[in-house]
Amino acid sequence: MKNSSMDVTRRGALVQLLVLPALAGMLAVGATAVARADARVDLKYQSTPKGDQKCSGCVLFAPGKTPKDDGTCKIIAGDISPNGWCTAFAKAPN
Ligand code: SF4
Numbered sequence: 700m701k702n703s704s705m706d707v708t709r710r711g712a713l714v715q716l717l718v719l720p721a722l723a724g725m726l727a728v729g730a731t732a733v734a735r736a737d738a739r740v741d742l743k744y745q746s747t748p749k750g751d752q753k754c755s756g757c758v759l760f761a762p763g764k765t766p767k768d769d770g771t772c773k774i775i776a777g778d779i780s781p782n783g784w785c786t787a788f789a790k791a792p793n
């Protein structure tokens with residue numbers, strides 16, 4: 700009887716060791732996705748340049764397959780136009 704109870708406890712501890720970090724990671728990823736979606740509004744993203752500033756010249760932009768294709772942004776979720784802009788623009792080094 701005592702061994703059975705200890706097995707359940709060990710099993711529970713193992714499950715917690717394996718599952719809880721995975722759940723915490725999933726929650727963190729979900730929170731990051733929400734934060735990145737909110738960033739589009741918070742950072743006033745627009746699909747057009749602001750003066751001579753545009754996403755293709757931003758250090759946070761990851762280009763698409765061609766220079767004209769949408770790419771991605773490290774802080775805003777979803778497709779990002781290479782001609783877009785937001786208030787977090789950070790000029791990439793030439
Ligand atoms: Fe474009 Fe703003 Fe992302 Fe820079 S931070 S790539 S300007 S959306």
